[in-house]
Amino acid sequence: MVSTFSSDNNHYLRPLDDNYIISATQSTGTKGYTLAGWQQRYGLDLSSKKSPASISPYVINSYLSxxxxxxxxxxxxxxxxxxWNDIGSCHLSWDTTQLDGGALKVSFNSQIPTADSLLTVPVGTVSPGKEYILKYDFIADSNNGSSIMIYLRKRGSPYTILTPKYYKLISTSRAGNEILFSPSTIETDTAVVFEISKGDSTNNAMWFDNIQLYEADVTKTNPDDYIFFDYNPTFQDKAITLDGSYMDLDGNPVSGSVTIKPYESIILIKD
Ligand SMILES: [Ca+2]
Incomplete structure (x- = not known):
């Protein structure tokens, strides 16, 4: 597949969550990549660009637990x-060599499991209609550009998955991560799952610390308030007047009136 794939000069516009740009399936499993991780791992899309700006996907008003x-x-x-993984090679230990005075160390031997590794911590009851903020600090001793998948699920059988899976980079410099979860159903015995791809579950170590899950009062961002999209399905130029200051996909400022040529479209981000 790689030999026939020559796409480049793309814009990957995910200003509310730049952590998951590309999903790549290979013999060692399916992984999510940031654009930088994808470029690092496969050497593709080297001239492509991510969003020129980030938009906070939510605001935390207060913590409720x-x-x-x-x-x-x-x-x-x-x-x-x-x-857990299927060959028992996911090893946990208490370690003081990284992060803040005692951390959770996850390490693997040289065997490659045939299933992804699942690190879990128990967090009790979660309910639909409530919002939860996960925070944790992370560092790894190696990095090939890939990410960990993080989500909530029922801790025991049938291991019902309660939220989408979110991606966070396996970074070799300390990273403070934060995720908003909005569970779909009530569950009284919930786990936060950190799913480590089987391809990343070998010959390396990762550390987690300050894992926190709070119920929170949050205000979610409406993307339509920040992203402007319009198109022109006619043979004539289409003039539009913008209601504020925007930037184009290269980060150049755009305001006032804009012309969309026939059968073209425009995407702008609020400045
Ligand atoms: Ca600690």
């Missing part, structure tokens, strides 16, 4: 955390 994983700072132990 205590940390639903009370051992998330791993001060003296890794109590509650567990990890």
């Amino acid at each position: 205590s940390n639903k994983y009370s051992n998330g700072d791993f001060i003296t132990s890794i109590s509650g955390a567990s990890c």
Whole structure:
């Protein structure tokens, strides 16, 4: 597939979540990539661009609970955390060499499992109609551009998945990560799952610390308030007047009146 794929000079416009640009399926499983990770791993799309601006997908107004994983700072132990893969090569330990005075270390041997590795921590009850903020700090000792998938699911059988899967880069520099979850159903015994691709579950180590899940009052962003899209399905130029200051996909400022040529379209981001 790679030998016939020559696409380049694309714009990957996901200003509300730049962490998941491309899904790549290979012999070691399906992985989500940022554009930079995709470029690093496959050397493709080297002239392509991501969004010239980021838009915060939500605003946290207040927290409505205590940390639903009370051992998330791993001060003296890794109590509650567990990890599974089909060959038993996902090893957890309490470690003080990275992050903040006691962290959860996940390490693997040289065997490659045939299923992804699932790191889980218990967080109790979640309910639909409520919003939850996950925060955690992360570092890894190696990085090939790929990401971890993170989501909520029922802790025991049938392991019902309660949210979409969100992607966060496997980074070798310390990263503070944050995700908003809006679960689809009520579940009284929920786990946060950090799913590590089987291709990343070999010969490496990762550290997690300060894992926190809070119920929160949040205001979600309406993308239509920040992204302008219009098109011209006619043979004549179409003149439009913008209602504020925008930028084009290269980050150049655009305001006032704009002309869309016949059978062309325009995408702008609020400046
Ligand atoms: Ca700690």
